[in-house]
Structure formats: structure tokens, C-alpha cells
Amino acid sequence: MEPGVDQPPIKRSVENKFFYTKKRSEFGRPYEFECDEAKLLLSLEPDPTHLENFIPEDPVEQGVQYSKQFSLHEANTFRAEYESHCIYHEEGGWPKDISHQDTEQIIRYKRKVEKDETYIQTVMHLSHPMEHCIHQNNAINIYEQYFDNVEPSIIVEDLSSRTLNVFRDQQKVKRPIQKLSWSPDGGSRIAGSYCNLNFQNPVVYACESYVWDVDNPNKPYLVLKGPACVCSVEYNPKDIHCLIGGLLNGQVAFWDDRKGSSPVEISDVLESHRAPVNNALWINSKTNTEFFTSSIDGCVRWWDCRNLKKPTETLLVDTTKEEQKYIRALGVSTMEYEPTIPVRFLLGTETGMVIIGNRKSKTSAEKLATVFKAHKGPVYSVARNPAFLKNFLTIGDYCARVWSEDVKESAIMSTGNHNTVLTCGGWSATKYSVFYVTKTDGCLDVWDLLQNQRNPTLTVKVCDDRLNTLRCNDNGEMVAVGSSNGSLYLIQFSDNLVTANKNDKMLLTSMFERETRREKIIEAKQRELRLKARSMKNTDEGMRHAKTKGQEADQGGPTLEEEAETEFFVSIDELKKSLSMIDDTKVKRKKKKVRPPFDEDGLPNEHFDSEDDDDEGDDDNEEENTGPLSGD
CATH class of the missing domain: 2.130.10.10 (YVTN repeat-like/Quinoprotein amine dehydrogenase)
Incomplete structure (x- = not known):
């Protein structure tokens, strides 16, 4: 096989299938299952001869857990402790030898620092960013309020x-x-x-x-x-x-x-x-x-x-x-x-x-x-x-x-x-x-x-x-x-x-x-009601006080028996006087000729003598005769 030459692909076929055919009639008759009572088909009795070949198995306990296993790891980190340190720098960064309250020492120290070459270089180096910030502040008013007239919105929030x-x-x-x-x-x-x-x-x-x-x-x-x-x-x-x-x-x-x-x-x-x-x-x-x-x-x-x-x-x-x-x-x-x-x-x-x-x-x-x-x-x-x-x-x-x-x-x-x-x-x-x-x-x-x-x-x-x-x-x-x-x-x-x-x-x-x-x-209103109640209480107390005083006065005088006895004797004396006066009037009327009130012509008699006048005269005579200087 030469390198670089394309070869046609190789086709491989493996027959791994087999078809088996059988007729339905050859399957046999279909099965039909029915419920029936239990029957003993086979009973095997124990054979003692096989007992010698029996080996008992030693029990071994082994736990099996089907659930998933979890592992727990805890780590307690130490809390970082922070401390705050402050320095109250009111008097300025002056050396320890120089008192900030002595003006002469401050002037001398300033002259000494200003003569130093590094002082001039430092001032020149810091002046450029400072000038830039000053120009920005002059151009923009950072304290200007753009929305003064706008009323703040009411906070609508649930209480929590x-x-x-x-x-x-x-x-x-x-x-x-x-x-x-x-x-x-x-x-x-x-x-x-x-x-x-x-x-x-x-x-x-x-x-x-x-x-x-x-x-x-x-x-x-x-x-x-x-x-x-x-x-x-x-x-x-x-x-x-x-x-x-x-x-x-x-x-x-x-x-x-x-x-x-x-x-x-x-x-x-x-x-x-x-x-x-x-x-x-x-x-x-x-x-x-x-x-x-x-x-x-x-x-x-x-x-x-x-x-x-x-x-x-x-x-x-x-x-x-x-x-x-x-x-x-x-x-x-x-x-x-x-x-x-x-x-x-x-x-x-x-x-x-x-x-x-x-x-x-x-x-x-x-x-x-x-x-x-x-x-x-x-x-x-x-x-x-x-x-x-x-x-x-x-x-x-x-x-x-x-x-x-x-x-x-x-x-x-x-x-x-x-x-x-x-x-x-x-x-x-x-x-x-x-x-x-x-x-x-x-x-x-x-x-x-x-x-x-x-x-x-x-x-x-x-x-x-x-x-x-x-x-x-x-x-x-x-x-x-x-x-x-x-x-x-x-x-x-x-x-x-x-x-x-x-x-x-x-x-x-x-x-x-x-x-x-x-x-x-x-x-x-309650004060007025209290004043009225107090005044009514004072009047009631005054009336009660007067009644108690009258009762005390009555208790200090004579008894009821003594009062009844004195009244009895006074009434007897008055009765005696009235009886004696009646007897005297009868005697005087017999001696005195009483003229009729009218004459024969029906005119009032001027020489009329009433019984009342006689009685009054008799009373006066009695008083005169019974006086303290009377002859009797």
C-alpha cells in the first residue's frame, strides 16, 4: 500500500440473525388453570445418617447501609480584632523642643526651614495640584442647591x-x-x-x-x-x-x-x-x-x-x-x-x-x-x-x-x-x-x-x-x-x-x-362641683351643730316631771283667780241697776251700761283693791 493514495472502504457483513418458523398447530393445546385444594405430592422423612455430614455455619454479623454517606467538617476561624487609635493634633507638627505658644521660637524655626533648599522644591511640587483644585472650586460651586423648591416625597414604607x-x-x-x-x-x-x-x-x-x-x-x-x-x-x-x-x-x-x-x-x-x-x-x-x-x-x-x-x-x-x-x-x-x-x-x-x-x-x-x-x-x-x-x-x-x-x-x-x-x-x-x-x-x-x-x-x-x-x-x-x-x-x-x-x-x-x-x-367644672358639695356639707354640719346644742341645753334644764308639776300648780292658781273674779261680778250686778240699750221710742239709750264695761270696771277696781298698798 502506497502512502498518500486513497483506498476504497472495506465492507464487512456478519450474518448474526436466524429465523425459526413453526406452525401454530404444533404449539399444543392451550393451558387452562383452575383452583384446587392442597395435595401432598412428596414427603421426605429425615435421615439420621446424614446428620454426621452436617457442618453448622458460624454466625457473622455485618452491617449494611444502603443510604448515602455524608461527612461534616467544621472550621472555627478566629475573629479579627480591630483597635482604633487617635491622635489629637491641635498645636501642629512642631518639634518637641519648640513650644507652639512662644512666638519668637516659632519665627526662628520658620526662618530656618525656609532657608532649606528642599523646602522650596517641596512647595513648588505641591503648588501645581493645589492650583488645579483651586481653579476647579472657583469654577464650580459645590455647595449650590439645585432643587430647593422641590418638596421631599413622603416615605411610604411598611412598619418593620x-x-x-x-x-x-x-x-x-x-x-x-x-x-x-x-x-x-x-x-x-x-x-x-x-x-x-x-x-x-x-x-x-x-x-x-x-x-x-x-x-x-x-x-x-x-x-x-x-x-x-x-x-x-x-x-x-x-x-x-x-x-x-x-x-x-x-x-x-x-x-x-x-x-x-x-x-x-x-x-x-x-x-x-x-x-x-x-x-x-x-x-x-x-x-x-x-x-x-x-x-x-x-x-x-x-x-x-x-x-x-x-x-x-x-x-x-x-x-x-x-x-x-x-x-x-x-x-x-x-x-x-x-x-x-x-x-x-x-x-x-x-x-x-x-x-x-x-x-x-x-x-x-x-x-x-x-x-x-x-x-x-x-x-x-x-x-x-x-x-x-x-x-x-x-x-x-x-x-x-x-x-x-x-x-x-x-x-x-x-x-x-x-x-x-x-x-x-x-x-x-x-x-x-x-x-x-x-x-x-x-x-x-x-x-x-x-x-x-x-x-x-x-x-x-x-x-x-x-x-x-x-x-x-x-x-x-x-x-x-x-x-x-x-x-x-x-x-x-x-x-x-x-x-x-x-x-x-x-x-x-x-x-x-x-x-x-x-x-x-x-x-x-369638677372644682365647681367640689365647692358646691363642700358648701352644702358645711350648711348641713351647721344645722346638725345647732340641733346638738339645743339638745344639750334641754338636757341641762329641769326634768319633765318638774316641768309638769310647775305647770299643774300654775293652772290651779289661774283657776282660783278666775273663780273669785266671777263671784265678785255677780255680787256687783245685783247691787247695780242695768239700763236697757234702747228707750221706749226704739232709739239708742245714751245711758246704756254694758256688761263688758261693768266687767272692765270691776276688773280695774279689783286691781286697785288688790294692790300692794291696799287697806285689806
Whole structure:
């Protein structure tokens, strides 16, 4: 076969088929099957001779799995830890030897640098891009607003929420969270006080509380330690590193996160509260070091964190105008302070009253002048509206109420009674008509007064445990909620619950004014009815008093028997006198001739003598004869 020459293809055929033919008649007759009873066809009896050849098989167990096999591999990667370091570069990049406050040294140093050759080259090199940027800024106004007249569109969005993070208690025995506080740098950290307030609880709890980083729920940013459990904690609004807290034994502590977990200052036991410190708030002062605390012992104390040996001022919550006494002091369950009103504060008591205090008043009675009967039970939370400072929110019993300082008798707005007890509440920092309420069934209610006043706008099931406290962020985007199981939940809401519309503030103002005016009218009518009832009561009491006086006078005089006896003898004397007078008149009439009243012609007789005249004359004569100077 020569290469390069095309050969014809080779055809191969293999006969692999065979056809077999058979007639139908050769198949035989078709089969027909019928049902019949069982018959014994063959029976073989056992043969003992074959038993010797039988070999039993050893059993072998072997498992067989027909399903598919899967393999599981786990890998736990280490979390990258990031740290932020900042340098405050206010004075400029001057060498250490040169003071930026000495002008002569600065001038000398500038001359020395300007003489250097590298300085001129560096300036020339940097001048070209700087000139280019300057020309661009001059040509284009980057701050110009092109759409000033366009009204922003109304946000149409479904109400929603989502849980961003869950921060759990690091101890084996879980403790409830009592108070929460956001850091003043925009909410990068949040502090929580972990304490169990159950009386005579045999379980021993740890005394540690935590400061969490919002982005790291695995490990606390700082552990707050103290001689007792921390009942309340609060960040300094002017210093991110400073915190204060009230302890379970009544002491007050001050922490600085730059100096570790232990407290920098702690108050003396003898000068502290007699009960757990359930509230601690910073006040507006020049030094930013003053704060005040309250407790259920009925005492409010002002402190300076630079020296906690003794409080600067003490106030007993006794609303009577008499001398202040610990026996009559009302236990403080909650407290509120607004920095824009540095002198005034709000106190919620365990008896259901809300007291507006004024620190600058002279006497103790004037400091606690305004009292509201808010609830029948303890007041769990008090919060002023961030835009309308005269209106404040109270949480107690089974409802939440909105009050006005101008109306003391009743609340201007109130929610209906819930099936569970409400524990805490607070206003939104950005949308002034929204407030949040926590309940014992683990739900968080969101109320918007401009949308619905009867039912909550949104209800979020946070957990199955009791919710004790909440705190809204200053930006209004997130709400921190603390549970009785020691878990801290960070919840974010949708924009329509955070962003206020253009007319929200105006509508809320008109609503508060309308409700306040209505309550004032009702209060005036009730005052008139009380005055009428009081006047009627006074008249009834006067009549009863007069009757009692008459009865007392009757009881002081003679008895009934003596009065009857005197009346009997007086009547007998009068009867004797009348009988004697009748006898005398009869004798005189016999002696005297009586003239007829008419003469024979029928004319009246001038000399007529009537019996009455005779009788009167006789009476006069009798009086003259019976006088004290008579001859008889």
C-alpha cells in the first residue's frame, strides 16, 4: 500500500440473525388453570445418617447501609480584632523642643526651614495640584442647591423592625438587666447594669456589669466591678470615658475606662443611701462632674465625682409642709432630668405619684411643690418629650399616660389597660410623636400618637422573657432593650418610625394644646362641683351643730316631771283667780241697776251700761283693791 493514495472502504457483513418458523398447530393445546385444594405430592422423612455430614455455619454479623454517606467538617476561624487609635493634633507638627505658644521660637524655626533648599522644591511640587483644585472650586460651586423648591416625597414604607445584635450575660447564673445607657459619641457603646433585686434570694450572683461595643457581641468592651452589684449606670454626656453607677448596698461608684474595671471613687457607706440606688443621672454643671441619685429609701442626694466621701446636698421626698422625716419619706422608683432645665427634675414614687422638684427653692416643701397622682401602683418610668418639655410620659400599672404640667388632676392622653404589666417607656429622639413601651410578656410596643391613639402602631416580640428596661439612641435609629434573662437586644426600626415628616411637629403641638384645654375645662367644672358639695356639707354640719346644742341645753334644764308639776300648780292658781273674779261680778250686778240699750221710742239709750264695761270696771277696781298698798 502506497502512502498518500486513497483506498476504497472495506465492507464487512456478519450474518448474526436466524429465523425459526413453526406452525401454530404444533404449539399444543392451550393451558387452562383452575383452583384446587392442597395435595401432598412428596414427603421426605429425615435421615439420621446424614446428620454426621452436617457442618453448622458460624454466625457473622455485618452491617449494611444502603443510604448515602455524608461527612461534616467544621472550621472555627478566629475573629479579627480591630483597635482604633487617635491622635489629637491641635498645636501642629512642631518639634518637641519648640513650644507652639512662644512666638519668637516659632519665627526662628520658620526662618530656618525656609532657608532649606528642599523646602522650596517641596512647595513648588505641591503648588501645581493645589492650583488645579483651586481653579476647579472657583469654577464650580459645590455647595449650590439645585432643587430647593422641590418638596421631599413622603416615605411610604411598611412598619418593620429587625434585631441587629444580642449581647448575653457572661455568667452562668443569669441576672436581669436593670438600666441601660448609650455612650455620647453617637452610640458606639452601651453600658448595662446587671443586678437581681429579689429580696432574700439565696442564690449568689456575680457583681460584674458590662460595657458592650455595638459591633462586637462576643466579648464585653469593659467589665465594671465593684463591692456590690450595680443597680444603675449612666454615661457622662460630655465625657465618653466616665461612668457613674448606684450599687445594691446603697453606695455610689465612679469609673473611668482608661483606668481599668475597678471604680476610681466610691462613696462611704455611712453617707450613702439606705437601700439600693435604682437611679443615677448626670446634671448640667460647669465642671461636668456633678450628678444626683435616688433610692427607695425616700432620699435624693447630689454628688461630685471628684470627691464622693460626702454628698453635696440631700433631700427627703416628704410632701408634707412639716419638718422633713424619714418615716414619712416616699420611696423613689424612677427619676428624670432634662439638661435644658438644669434646676428642675422629675421623681416617680412607689405610691404612684409624680413630683416635679426644684432644686433652687429655699425650703424642702417648696422643692417638692407640684404633685401628680399618676398611677395606683409604682411609677416605673418617667420621660419628658424631647420637643415639648411640658409634656411627659409615665409608665405604671397596666397603662401609659401623657401628662402636662399645666393640668394636675388628670392625664391629657392615656392608653388602654393592657393584659400584662408595663415595665418601662421612652420617647423617640427624632420623631417626637413616637414612644416605646416594654411589657412583661417579652413584647415591645411602638406607639405613634399621630397615627393611632388606641392601639400600638407596631408590636415586636423580642423574646419570651420579661423585658425590664429600654433606652433609645440619640440618633433615633436603634433601641436597646434589656430582659430578665440578662440578654441585651439591639433593635433597629424602619425609617417611617425614625424620620419625622414636615408637619409632624405642628400637628403634635395642636394635639397637645387641644387635649390640655379640654382637661382644664373638665378640671374647672369638677372644682365647681367640689365647692358646691363642700358648701352644702358645711350648711348641713351647721344645722346638725345647732340641733346638738339645743339638745344639750334641754338636757341641762329641769326634768319633765318638774316641768309638769310647775305647770299643774300654775293652772290651779289661774283657776282660783278666775273663780273669785266671777263671784265678785255677780255680787256687783245685783247691787247695780242695768239700763236697757234702747228707750221706749226704739232709739239708742245714751245711758246704756254694758256688761263688758261693768266687767272692765270691776276688773280695774279689783286691781286697785288688790294692790300692794291696799287697806285689806
